[in-house]
Amino acid sequence: MELNLTRSQKEIQKAATTFAKGEFDKDLALNLDKKGRFPEEIWKKAAELGLVGIHIDGDKELSLVDSVIVAQSLCAVDSGIGSSILSTTSGAELLFMDGDENFRSKYLVPLLTGDKVCSFAYLESEKNLQSTNTRAYLQDGVVTLSGSKLYVVNAEIADYFIILCLISLKEEPSENLSLIVVDKNTDGINIRPLGEKLGFRMNPVANVDFSEAKIPAANILTFNCESKLKKYLAIDHILKASVAIGIAKGAFLRALEYTKLRKQFGTAIAGFQVTKHKIADMDTQIQTANLLTFQAAQNIENGNYDDLPSAQALLTASKAAVYVCDEAVQLMGGYGYMAEYDVERFYRDAKALEITYPSCSALKDIIANKVIGKIK
Amino acid sequence: MEILKFSEEHLAFEKRLEAFIDFEVIPNIQKWEKDKIVPKSVWRQLGENGFLCPNLPKKYGGTGGDFLHSVLVAKQLARSNFNGLATFIHSDIVVPYIEAYGTEKQLNKYLPGCVTGDIITAVGMTEPDSGSDLASMNTTAVEDGDSFVINGTKTFISNGVNCDLVVLAAINPEGDNPHKAVSLFLVEDGTKGFTKGKPLEKMGWKSQDTAELFFSDCRIPKENLLGSQGNGFKMLMAKLQQERLICSVSAMYFCENMLKWTVEYLKNKGALNSQVARFALSEMGTEITVGNVYMEKLVEEHMKKESIIVETSMGKYFTTDLVKRISLRCLELIGDFGSLEECPVARTFRDSRITSIFAGTNEIMKEIIAKFSYS
Numbered sequence: 001m002e003l004n005l006t007r008s009q010k011e012i013q014k015a016a017t018t019f020a021k022g023e024f025d026k027d028l029a030l031n032l033d034k035k036g037r038f039p040e041e042i043w044k045k046a047a048e049l050g051l052v053g054i055h056i057d058g059d060k061e062l063s064l065v066d067s068v069i070v071a072q073s074l075c076a077v078d079s080g081i082g083s084s085i086l087s088t089t090s091g092a093e094l095l096f097m098d099g100d101e102n103f104r105s106k107y108l109v110p111l112l113t114g115d116k117v118c119s120f121a122y123l124e125s126e127k128n129l130q131s132t133n134t135r136a137y138l139q140d141g142v143v144t145l146s147g148s149k150l151y152v153v154n155a156e157i158a159d160y161f162i163i164l165c166l167i168s169l170k171e172e173p174s175e176n177l178s179l180i181v182v183d184k185n186t187d188g189i190n191i192r193p194l195g196e197k198l199g200f201r202m203n204p205v206a207n208v209d210f211s212e213a214k215i216p217a218a219n220i221l222t223f224n225c226e227s228k229l230k231k232y233l234a235i236d237h238i239l240k241a242s243v244a245i246g247i248a249k250g251a252f253l254r255a256l257e258y259t260k261l262r263k264q265f266g267t268a269i270a271g272f273q274v275t276k277h278k279i280a281d282m283d284t285q286i287q288t289a290n291l292l293t294f295q296a297a298q299n300i301e302n303g304n305y306d307d308l309p310s311a312q313a314l315l316t317a318s319k320a321a322v323y324v325c326d327e328a329v330q331l332m333g334g335y336g337y338m339a340e341y342d343v344e345r346f347y348r349d350a351k352a353l354e355i356t357y358p359s360c361s362a363l364k365d366i367i368a369n370k371v372i373g374k375i376k
Numbered sequence: 377m378e379i380l381k382f383s384e385e386h387l388a389f390e391k392r393l394e395a396f397i398d399f400e401v402i403p404n405i406q407k408w409e410k411d412k413i414v415p416k417s418v419w420r421q422l423g424e425n426g427f428l429c430p431n432l433p434k435k436y437g438g439t440g441g442d443f444l445h446s447v448l449v450a451k452q453l454a455r456s457n458f459n460g461l462a463t464f465i466h467s468d469i470v471v472p473y474i475e476a477y478g479t480e481k482q483l484n485k486y487l488p489g490c491v492t493g494d495i496i497t498a499v500g501m502t503e504p505d506s507g508s509d510l511a512s513m514n515t516t517a518v519e520d521g522d523s524f525v526i527n528g529t530k531t532f533i534s535n536g537v538n539c540d541l542v543v544l545a546a547i548n549p550e551g552d553n554p555h556k557a558v559s560l561f562l563v564e565d566g567t568k569g570f571t572k573g574k575p576l577e578k579m580g581w582k583s584q585d586t587a588e589l590f591f592s593d594c595r596i597p598k599e600n601l602l603g604s605q606g607n608g609f610k611m612l613m614a615k616l617q618q619e620r621l622i623c624s625v626s627a628m629y630f631c632e633n634m635l636k637w638t639v640e641y642l643k644n645k646g647a648l649n650s651q652v653a654r655f656a657l658s659e660m661g662t663e664i665t666v667g668n669v670y671m672e673k674l675v676e677e678h679m680k681k682e683s684i685i686v687e688t689s690m691g692k693y694f695t696t697d698l699v700k701r702i703s704l705r706c707l708e709l710i711g712d713f714g715s716l717e718e719c720p721v722a723r724t725f726r727d728s729r730i731t732s733i734f735a736g737t738n739e740i741m742k743e744i745i746a747k748f749s750y751s
Contacts, residue, residue, distance in 0.1 A: 197715055265509045334532040334734070338576055348579070351704070
């Protein structure tokens with residue numbers, strides 16, 4: 001099924017797919033996944049083409065559908081390399097929404113040009129963002145930051161972090177949930193790598209400790225960031241959903257091709273009724289997730305940051321990705337289990353996406369709260 | 377709800393094995409997973425301690441145990457959360473072909489080594505173009521004087537690098553009916569024309585040396601025919617009951633371990649106050665308990681030498697699907713920590729995914745069930 005894409009969106013889709021097919025070398029992907037290395041060169045090339053943070057183009061609103069398309073197209077060709085490219089701009093929308101010219105030129109533009117990597121460090125408990133304990137106080141133009149962040153993706157390769165923390169001012173005793181940009185070479189930062197991962201192995205993950213790290217006050221991005229954070233999470237959910245759909249599509253296309261070529265009992269296995277129905281289910285789930293995700297992205301393009309559609313899109317897409325990859329492995333039999341045939345890696349990536357924050361449980365909480373509303 | 381009764385002797389055997397796993401296996405898992413193979417010396421250590429082929433009779437060097445010993449090996453290996461050292465493929469799947477169909481000469485020549493671990497075995501059935509459709513195999517065995525000449529490629533062969541002896545299925549290209557043209561052969565490592573590939577890179581079973589085997593004008597003496605000529609298909613089918621049963625036994629122990637670990641993890645995190653978590657654990661615990669009763673019943677029937685092809689196929693389908701579902705669900709409950717390899721359930725998830733594919737895919741299990749039950 002083809003969505004109603006504009007001409008420019010179709011061009012972006014074509015450019016992203018052509019780029020990925022040309023650059024995402026299969027052996028390289030296997031090797032990067034095995035060694036847990038980030039695809040630096042390909043990321044830089046993607047940025048040169050304008051594919052990194054394509055939705056952040058300087059207009060008032062984000063052209064989020066463009067990034068939905070890029071994420072899907074890149075991840076369908078290779079889930080690891082594709083998602084790695086997308087991961088480099090983590091938190092960039094916060095810089096876009098709240099940053100002045102100074103922030104934009106210093107911290108946002110280098111992300112879009114592929115010169116720097118940003119990592120948004122927010123998690124302290126696996127359950128929610130409400131339990132922030134990383135604290136900072138502002139005195140004489142300097143912020144002193146202490147605390148720990150968990151599961152920070154790309155911490156080791158990032159050039160700077162956006163940190164979710166509580167900031168208290170000298171004159172104002174109450175604490176504000178705030179965002180601050182911290183350069184990685186700041187004293188008082190300790191990065192503790194978390195070792196090998198189940199999926200998305202090209203993106204190392206670490207816990208990051210801050211102990212009295214001194215940061216210029218000018219690096220405070222947002223005071224009282226709760227509403228901005230909610231907006232950001234709606235965007236983030238849609239981008240994650242797009243990665244999930246790309247993964248699902250990639251595994252689906254590989255399995256589809258395999259079932260049409262693989263002959264057993266004198267016929268291509270795509271001819272078996274059960275295989276046919278599996279393929280029907282897989283494609284239907286992908287399309288369902290796709291529709292929800294596009295609609296949620298369009299909402300945001302229209303300035304509506306309702307978190308219900310984005311949570312539903314991500315829940316549906318991440319479930320679809322696990323389901324589709326699981327069936328792809330089964331359809332491809334022994335080959336599906338071999339690294340060389342890619343789908344086992346897509347499957348691990350899909351599962352990692354599904355279980356890491358925001359978990360299905362957290363998404364269901366968002367959805368249920370909206371749907372049920374207040375109980376008298 | 378336990379059906380199986382283990383004797384004092386069984387429990388002593390298990391205790392010794394438990395210690396062996398703790399001291400000789402668990403500390404080395406990470407290294408072996410990196411090396412993509414378990415050293416042969418570990419097999420010999422296992423053999424010395426009587427943990428290989430535990431139910432072979434004493435006259436062939438065995439300890440004369442029963443299938444419950446194999447159940448305990450599966451249980452303890454599952455406890456190690458480690459699938460590289462796939463001794464059950466050797467002890468409960470391959471060696472039984474030799475034991476059941478070998479000539480006295482073959483039995484005396486090979487079985488004692490299988491017990492000591494000097495001979496590691498593999499079975500060669502699957503080929504690049506022949507998986508579920510076994511009869512479509514292309515590996516040929518042609519009679520030539522006092523030998524057979526074998527040509528072809530086998531793939532996804534467990535113990536493929538370590539194996540010293542392969543029970544190989546090959547087809548007589550002259551045969552009209554492929555089901556009556558397959559024979560089994562014993563091919564020794566080192567035979568001219570027989571070469572092994574490197575361990576294949578897989579989603580899991582990282583230290584299991586799964587490999588391709590190549591036969592190019594590989595000449596073996598006629599006396600290495602196993603069983604009667606043209607009877608290979610029947611022999612394979614006859615032995616698949618135990619192969620599938622031991623897969624079920626192993627799957628159920630992996631299920632139990634995952635659930636146990638997940639409960640502990642959630643408890644320590646204080647996450648059991650979540651109703652969703654409690655219901656999920658209860659549902660999984662129920663399925664595992666029901667599955668265990670069925671699995672133990674299958675073991676009991678199998679030990680009475682009952683033919684339980686349909687029931688075993690049901691068990692293989694149910695338990696291997698269950699182990700996958702439990703791993704997926706436990707990871708969901710565990711959350712972010714499950715995305716790290718440090719989390720043992722992450723490995724079980726990767727390892728268990730093959731079980732609904734190997735030893736006959738679950739699609740084949742369903743065809744068997746339907747064929748015998750609903751046609």
